[in-house]
Amino acid sequence: MLSARSLFQEIIDNDESFRLFxxxxxxxxxxxxxxxxxxxxxxPESERALAPKVARHGADEDKHGRIFxxxxxxxxxxxxxxxxETDYTMLLEKHGIGLAHEQLQRDEPLSVQDVVTYLAHxxxxxxxxxxxxxxxxxxxxxxxxxxxxxxxxxxxxxxHLAYCHEELLRFAYAGHGRTIQSILRECALVEIAVxxxxxxxxxxHMGRILGWSRVxxxxxxxxxxxxxxxxxxxxxRRMVSLTMPRRRDAxxxxxxxxxxxx
Numbered sequence: 412m413l414s415a416r417s418l419f420q421e422i423i424d425n426d427e428s429f430r431l432f433x434x435x436x437x438x439x440x441x442x443x444x445x446x447x448x449x450x451x452x453x454x455p456e457s458e459r460a461l462a463p464k465v466a467r468h469g470a471d472e473d474k475h476g477r478i479f480x481x482x483x484x485x486x487x488x489x490x491x492x493x494x495x496e497t498d499y500t501m502l503l504e505k506h507g508i509g510l511a512h513e514q515l516q517r518d519e520p521l522s523v524q525d526v527v528t529y530l531a532h533x534x535x536x537x538x539x540x541x542x543x544x545x546x547x548x549x550x551x552x553x554x555x556x557x558x559x560x561x562x563x564x565x566x567x568x569x570x571h572l573a574y575c576h577e578e579l580l581r582f583a584y585a586g587h588g589r590t591i592q593s594i595l596r597e598c599a600l601v602e603i604a605v606x607x608x609x610x611x612x613x614x615x616h617m618g619r620i621l622g623w624s625r626v627x628x629x630x631x632x633x634x635x636x637x638x639x640x641x642x643x644x645x646x647x648r649r650m651v652s653l654t655m656p657r658r659r660d661a662x663x664x665x666x667x668x669x670x671x672x673x
Contacts, residue, residue, distance in 0.1 A: 413630060416550040421621060423557065428620045430483055434490040435613065437479035439500045444473035449515040450529055458526055464574060464662040468533075471567045478560050485556065496612035499605065506601050508532050524590075527582050531594040534575035535602050538650045541568040573656035580653050595651035603647050607639040 422428045447469030454462045483490060495501075503509055509532050510525060521529075544565035551557045583591055611632060618628045 413627070415546060418631075419547070419550060422617055423551075423554075425621055426486060426488060428617050429486070430488045430491055431616060431620065433479040433483045433488075435493050435497050435499075437476045437483075437490060438493045438498065440472045440479065441476035442500045444469045444471075444476060446509065446512075446515060447472060450510065450521065450526075453515070453519070453521045454526060455520045455523060458523060461526065461578065464578075467662045468571055468574065471571065475564050475567065478564065482556065482560060494612065494616060497609055497616065499609045502605050502609065503532075503536070503602065506605060508536075508598055508601055508605075527579075527587050527591060528594055530575055530579050530582070531591055532598050533571070534579055534653075535595060535598045535650045537568060537572040537575055539602065539606060541565070541572045544568045570658060570661040573658040573661040576653055576656045577659065577661070580655060583653065591653075592651065596647075599647040599650040600643075602650070603639060603642040607635060610635045610638075 422432055447465050451462045451466035451469060454465060480490060500509070504512065510521070510529055514521075514525075544561065547557075547561045548565040551561050554561070579591055614628070614631050614635065617623075618631075623631075
């Protein structure tokens with residue numbers, strides 16, 4: 412029977428597919444770490460209290476990248492180049508989601524509007540990250556090699572999502588509500604399409620590595636298209652709602668940077 416657990420298990424059990432999976436994940440997390448680090452450095456003076464939280468967000472993403480690299484190293488594997496069509500973060504930037512790297516490379520302070528845009532985009536992408544890690548935690552929390560890594564990353568992603576909710580609500584109360592909702596909607600509709608395309612590309616690469624039949628590949632592709640159809644029909648709305656989280660000040664403490672457990 413084809414299930415999420417059996418699919419992930421097949422990918423994890425094969426060195427080449429596991430290496431590609433971890434390489435894609437590590438690359439995206441490392442890029443997120445750099446982006447948040449630059450944003451923390453460029454936060455405008457009026458929002459300097461936010462900078463340590465953005466910096467912690469970046470430190471968490473860097474840590475996640477190191478965790479995925481450490482998981483490969485433990486199995487004697489080295490990272491592989493990430494295929495262009497599977498690079499989720501790069502494709503989002505190409506579609507205008509996230510602050511442009513060209514802007515972040517300059518030493519010019521961001522505007523409050525830039526910070527609001529960053530938080531709104533993060534709220535959407537962290538929803539996806541939180542859901543993906545929750546799925547992995549559900550099936551592999553007890554895995555001897557992946558379990559602890561999955562639980563740590565899942566906890567961090569939940570913190571990131573809570574932080575985005577809380578900070579966006581703060582800006583909404585300060586008068587940015589309509590702008591936030593407009594950005595969230597636009598970002599969510601772009602994200603679900605990029606996620607569909609990346610998922611199809613990743614499954615195509617995995618299918619070639621693992622020798623999947625045409626029937627199996629077609630079933631998986633149909634499932635991905637079905638998820639997109641659900642999200643386009645209204646599922647995207649879960650990515651744009653804002654509620655005060657139970658985890659208040661989720662990024663207010665110090666980041667956990669150790670990856671020695673792997």
